[in-house]
Ligand SMILES: NC(=O)N[C@@H](O)C(=O)O
């Protein structure tokens with residue numbers, strides 16, 4: 001079974017799929033009389049369709065066991081979806097470009113404990129993959145009428161091995 005390499009999550013590498021949500025100094029402005037740093041406009045919430053609305057939820061994810069077989073991907077044709085870690089642990093992001101209506105070559109990223117992502121509308125991704133322990137994430141995505149979930153199941157799953165952790169993540 002093919003093993004998917006895992007790379008560190010950077011805004012540049014993730015750009016084709018969405019934004020990285022982190023305290024980027026380039027986006028910082030001081031507010032509240034200089035007592036608060038606002039990291040402004042890191043991502044945009046995209047909700048499509050009549051009656052659609054952006055909502056906030058918490059996902060409490062069970063840690064994945066490795067090696068882990070990726071046998072499916074999903075996407076949300078009607079809205080973006082963001083994940084921001086709340087439990088201070090690294091986590092895994094798996095995405096793929098679209099290739100004629102199915103996922104193309106998948107890419108895996110190790111996200112740090114203070115890195116979130118915003119998947120753009122209709123971007124192929126694997127459902128939440130937490131590491132090391134039960135972890136909470138703040139989710140911003142779409143609620144409303146219509147089917148906002150498309151799934152794809154691989155004939156040949158591929159493997160992800162236990163990610164090597166940078167101590168300074
Ligand atoms: N199904 C659901 O709400 N979660 C997935 O979309 C996911 O990306 O984890």
Ligand code: NI
Nearest residue numbers: 074076081127
């Ligand atoms: Ni999703």
